[in-house]
Amino acid sequence: MPGKLKVKIVAGRHLPVMDRASDLTDAFVEVKFGNTTFKTDVYLKSLNPQWNSEWFKFEVDDEDLQDEPLQITVLDHDTYSANDAIGKVYIDIDPLLYSEAATVISGWFPIYDTIHGIRGEINVVVKVDLFNDLNRFRQSSCGVKFFCTTSIPKCYRAVIIHGFVEELVVNEDPEYQWIDRIRTPRASNEARQRLISLMSGELQRKIGLKVLEMRGNAVVGYLQCFDLEGESGLVVRAIGTACTLDKLSSPAAFLPACNSPSKEMKESPLVHPPSHGCRSTHNSPIHTATGSRLTQNFSVSVPTLIYTGMGSGSAGKEGGPFKALLRQQTQSALEQREFPFFTLTAFPPGFLVHVGGVVSARSVKLLDRIHNPDEPETRDAWWAEIRQEIKSHAKALGCHAVVGYSESTSICEEVCILSASGTAAVLNPRFLQDGTVEGCLEQRLEENLPTRCGFCHIPYDELNMPFPAHLTYCYNCRKQKVPDVLFTTIDLPTDATVIGKGCLIQARLCRLKKKAQAEANATAISNLLPFMEYEVHTQLMNKLKLKGMNALFGLRIQITVGENMLMGLASATGVYLAALPTPGGIQIAGKTPNDGSYEQHISHMQKKINDTIAKNKELYEISPPEISEEIIGSPIPEPRQRSRLLRSQSESSDEVTELDLSHGKKDAFVLEIDDTDAMEDVHSLLTDVPPPSGFYSCNTEIMPGINNWTSEIQMFTSVRVIRLSSLNLTNQALNKNFNDLCENLLKSLYFKLRSMIPCCLCHVNFTVSLPEDELIQVTVTAVAITFDKNQALQTTKTHVEKSLQRASTDNEELLQFPLELCSDSLSSHPLPPAKAVTVEKASPVGDGNFRNRSAPPCANSTVGVVKMTPLSFIPGAKITKYLGIINMFFIRETTSLREEGGVSGFLHAFIAEVFAMVRAHVAALGGNAVVSYIMKQCVFMENPNKNQAQCLINVSGDAVVFVRESDLEVVSTQQPTANCQSSCTEGEVTT
Amino acid sequence: MLGPGARSGISALPEVAWRRHARPQQCPARGARAPGVAMTSELDIFVGNTTLIDEDVYRLWLDGYSVTDAVALRVRSGILEQTGATAAVLQSDTMDHYRTFHMLERLLHAPPKLLHQLIFQIPPSRQALLIERYYAFDEAFVREVLGKKLSKGTKKDLDDISTKTGITLKSCRRQFDNFKRVFKVVEEMRGSLVDNIQQHFLLSDRLARDYAAIVFFANNRFETGKKKLQYLSFGDFAFCAELMIQNWTLGAVDSQMDDMDMDLDKEFLQDLKELKVLVADKDLLDLHKSLVCTALRGKLGVFSEMEANFKNLSRGLVNVAAKLTHNKDVRDLFVDLVEKFVEPCRSDHWPLSDVRFFLNQYSASVHSLDGFRHQTLWDRYMGTLHGCLLRLYHD
DSSP: OOEEEEEEEEEEESOOOOBTTTTBOOEEEEEEETTEEEEOOOBOSOSSOBOOOOOEEEEEOHHHHHHOOEEEEEEEOOSSSOOEEEEEEEEOOGGGGSTTSOSOEEEEEEEEETTTEEEEEEEEEEEEEEOOOOOTTOSOOTTOEEOOOSSOOTTEEEEEEEEEEEEEEEEOOGGGSGGGGTSOHHHHHHHHHHHHHHHHHHHHHHHHHHHHHTTOOEEEEEEEEEEEOGGGOEEEEEEEEEEEEEEOOOHHHHHHHHHHHHHHHHHOGGGSOBOSTTOOOOOOSEEOOOOEEESSSEEEEEOEEEEOOSOOOOTTOOOOOHHHHHHSOOOOGGGGSSOOBOOOSSOOTTSEEEEEEEEEEEEEEEOOOOSOTTOOHHHHHHHHHHHHHHHHHHHHTTOSEEEEEEEEEEEETTEEEEEEEEEEEEEOGGGTOGGGSTTSSOBOOOSSOSOTTGGGSOOSOGGGOSSOOOEEEOTTTSSSEEESOEEOSSOOOTTOOEEEEEEEEEEEEEEEOOOOOHHHHHHHHHHHHHHHHHHHHHHHHHHHHHTTOOEEEEEEEEEEEOSSEEEEEEEEEEEEETTSOOOOOEEEEESOTTOHHHHHHHHHHHHHHHHHHHHHHHHTTOOOOOOOHHHHOOOOSSOOOOOOBOOTTOOOHHHHHHHOOOOSSTTOEEEEEOSHHHHHHHHHHHHOOOOOTTEEEOSSSSOTTOOOEEEEEEEEEEEEEEEEOOTTOOHHHHHHHHHHHHHHHHHHHHHHTGGGOSEEEEEEEEEEEEEETTEEEEEEEEEEEEEOSSSOHHHHHHHHHHHHHHHHHHHHHTTTSOOOOOGGGGTTSSOOHHHHHHHHHOOOOOHHHHHHHTOOGGGSSSOOOOEEOSSSSOTTEEEEEEEEEEEEEEEEEESOTTTTTHHHHHHHHHHHHHHHHHHHHHHHTTOSEEEEEEEEEEEEEEEGGGTEEEEEEEEEEEEEEEEEHHHHHHHHHHOOOOOHHHHHHHHHHHO | OOOGGGSOTTTTHHHHHHHHTOSOSSOOOOSOOOTTOOEEEEEEEEEESBOOOOHHHHHHHHTTOOHHHHHHHHHHTTHHHHHOOOHHHHHHHHHHHHHHHHHHHHHHTSHHHHHHOSSSBOOHHHHHHHHHHHHOOOHHHHHHHTTSOOSHHHHHHHHHHHHHHOOOHHHHHHHHHHHHHHHHHHTTOBSOHHHHHHHHHOOOHHHHHHHHHHHHHHHHTOOOOSGGGTTOOHHHHHHHHHHHHHHHBGGGTOTTOBTTTTSBOHHHHHHGGGGGHHHHSHHHHHHHHHHHHHHHTTTOTTHHHHHHHHHHHHHHHHHHHHHTTSHHHHHTHHHHHIIIIIHHHHHTTOOHHHHHHHHHHHHHGGGGOTTOOOHHHHHHHHHHHHHHHHHHOOO
8 A cells, every 4th residue: 555645625716606596506526536535515505615625535556646647526516416517627646756746736726527618716735645665566657757858857967868668558439439329428528538547647657667677767758649549449659768867956066067078078988979880871762661561450551761851862763672781780789779769859968979860651550449458469569560660761871779759640530640750860878878888889089079060970871872862071070971951850959050040841732532441541541651751851852942951950740641631741940050061052944945935934933943042041141151162172972963853753764864954053953844733833832931020930949040038938829720622622722722721820820929029939830630521720839939139149158158167167176976967068059048047047946945936826816827838948947846747638528619609719718728727737736837848639520510519639748847047046145055965865766 | 507417318319429420411611612712711719828918909809899890990000011911810810819808708707707717827917908998988988878777778778879979889888788797796895985896896096986986876876968967078977976975975974884885875965954044044145145255355256246146056056955865856966066056157157266266165154154053064065066066167
């Protein structure tokens, strides 16, 4: 009996009127955990009942503590008929289970009903007494910390980054059980909410066990998803990166620690980029992996692309001997692991050595009823297959690891597309595991530190390249080879040198498909996929060139399947990396050179494109220093090879020669206009409007080139659904519609947020779904952050340098602190001032202070402000404590859609309610912000004819306590003593 | 609102069924689609963690404009040129704001709820702005309903008011409902009227005072709509209301009564009959006149007119007091004051300063009337009337 859960129901307020006669309510509360239920007294005739109950105590296994949510139901007592439910609150008590997180959950929670939405609030206090349990064979994993943040959390340092953890659990969807035919929609919704809550608890526990097995104490970059497979069941799956983290409680400890990696790097040979000789790669950009496999489940593995960004050569060069790669493996620590994957997107300095490019894999599956929920092997096997494919793609790029890894699905009826993508990379093994340091990578000594351009250098063998590519010597160090273009799924490394600013780049694509059943459908989809991938890639490449940039970060490609179409949406942040060569322009070539007017048209287009490029360069302040070829002075190893970009339909080599017009630029892209389709494409390239002045946007954490953020942030979710007319839709019309939808959505955002100018939309996350035949739904979540235009960039830089200098002098005296990396050490170069100031003002702040600061809002009359952001940090503030993961799933349904303001009114209210419930939970944990917030699912269904609609939303994030930098200063002067003691004990607990 | 118990298992069946076949059978065409346009927007929302409030749109919404009209007005304001946005963007933005305001309206009906609710995260300054603007009213509108019974019957007249004032019906309804709501809430409450309004509606001091006047006028049903009262502004009435609340209500004597600031002190009104002696007793009237005339001789530009009119004016003012026992006459208070005092003075072109001199002396010299015993009563009555008359005396 290793835990005692204690719950107290204090009061309610703003309850709905349940008795029309008296305009009042006779409310009481049921508190349920597992199979035990307690009840409060009935508080008669009040809309603001004061129950002030005793402590309800549940004695439970810690396994249950992890799996089960605390369920609080508010009811209206009725003497003559059944008691009416007012609504429920589910509280995840997981944050109380680790020593460093919250100690008590206390506050006002919105009372939620799946039919009526929020109906008043209830004040609850929850505590857990955990008994020490030394049983090694326990099934629980209490104490393992979970973080949604995809970098090392701000007040921790990573001792070891263990690697990939994954798990999935399956169950029948209550909505599709026979009992659903006789129960109310409310009962059905609640059964579903409860089940998913249970399943995610179980999943988290199981992942925790795996982490303990790996001897880690935390999961970073935890991503949990639901697959609503309909009749065939419900899958909850999660991936993450297991780590051993140490808490940095005492700033005295982290100052030197923060500087130590670079110091150590000088001395240690281990950190130097490994030689290239020990790797071999050979591969084509397009893998046609195994064809369709027909086991008991129908499944098609789709030919998958590797995006390195290397000016994608034409297809057709089919895969080289695949196994050849496997023979010559680098003996990396990672290769002993099943899947050397990392869900992180930002890394401690020195961790990332080289980046190969984007690897992705997709597979089309036919769903089948899950017969035995306890054996989810089928789904496991599906994912294992995909991961294997990703792993081999990475190897093909000469990389032993995949970073920025993520997985997703798209389901339509019985067809499911599984997707995985990441960035192939070479990592520094120092952080990975103790044993692997010796004799892993052959090290080549280089006198200089890991350069800012190091990650751009190619990891594969230039003489034996996996695909035709154009290499040059690095524009930064002039020693190593770099590709002409680089695509990645990770955030821009903080030490990378970027010229100018970045921008959001999107590729959008629709493909019609015939309606079909089962296997025919799956085959049709898998036939379409490679073409879509190719075109998405082409669009990305063209738009990147048009912006005058040479690298993409945070690339996320989403393929959505519907009844009669497939949608592809790729988002990424384009930047100009100083280490990579200047991108060439785009050349347009016509197919019928004899037609005079056509020629004229072409040259007109060409002019427009050139103008756009010039304009963009100005807009994004891209003005790389002019370097003549002489200075670069490198004999480029391959014969100059112009990258060609062709439409997938016209890949015959005859045309290639025909088109081989000699343009001046060495790597000009050729856009061949061979039909009206292509014409449309060129037009669409030029129709993307840049954001209005004062606005920037990106889908990464921070905008490259902007680092003077101010503290005003606004997180938002915007949803749009459009209905297509079914009349003779063509691919083109569809593309245009989709493109307009996205562009208009962005325009609306810019307009709405105009009062924040100058500002940047960060972490712009688009999700596309096809809820019905003719409906396209686009959901966008992002955060707008204002920045100070005037504050000179230079001052912040010197700021950082100064503080680092100071830190390094401190370092001499404080060598007893472990020389390890810490997340705050990210403060190396182009940083937001937030972090810089953090280092400078780093102050010993005890937890006690924050308790007061973030006093539960219920104490005051006004509601405390809770910030929400998809980023891992809050500008102008320092995160002092992580309180635990927030992972919430809500269903809302209505049978009076018109009365609630139609679909827009319904969804608007629901999303506002979801935000409110997230904020309330965070506030109850004692926090004042959610970072790494993400809306993972927003499934909306409507039936206006019946006046009904239903929506499912799943959100997650990390609840944190932050302190404004200005407040921090005050506190530090007031309380100069470091709470080293507590940090030490905490450290012991975690390891 | 009856909760789940109202729904039996059987009645739920059809709803379950729709979910199973979530695809609707080919929705009927929604409106005529323009040829060539292949998409229509079904749903379009924006939800911020901090609720975005656009002051301009809020004003349009409060003024009761439809979304279409609001968009047209915004276009006319030149916002498209300033921001480079399109009409579609403006439409979507306006819709969003209107939806937000619509959702907030329920909370604005009980402003403390807006502060305590968790659904919309709004900075305190913005909350104050939302409330203040929501409860603000148009001068033209308030003049129409001031002193009228705030019942449903009057609500039907809103149409006429809307036509007459040019204020949209929607806005009229909001303003009227605000008056009524505030009235209902503070109607039977103890303590100061202004404080109660401020506490329950979180209004600024200025606005709370205005509402106190509105509530006071509605409760006592003072006639303000007569043609001869048209020259008076809401401010004039509010000023008088404040004086009357301070001096003539129950609250003026006892601060622990229900309705203390709303109802006039009945006893006081009853007592006012005693003042009649000032005009009924001829000697007293003459003495009063001579005292006033002696004091003002040479100081008043309109001395002769005053002298000639003294008895009429005094009779008017005292009779007004004596009649206040009847509800009907209470309602006509302002009509009487204007008829019996303001108009006669105005027709003789008294300057305001002379009116002030006269009223000062007229009230003060009563203290020198030996045979008169109701000095305090006189002061309570005349002190207020003095202020009111000065305020009412203008063109």
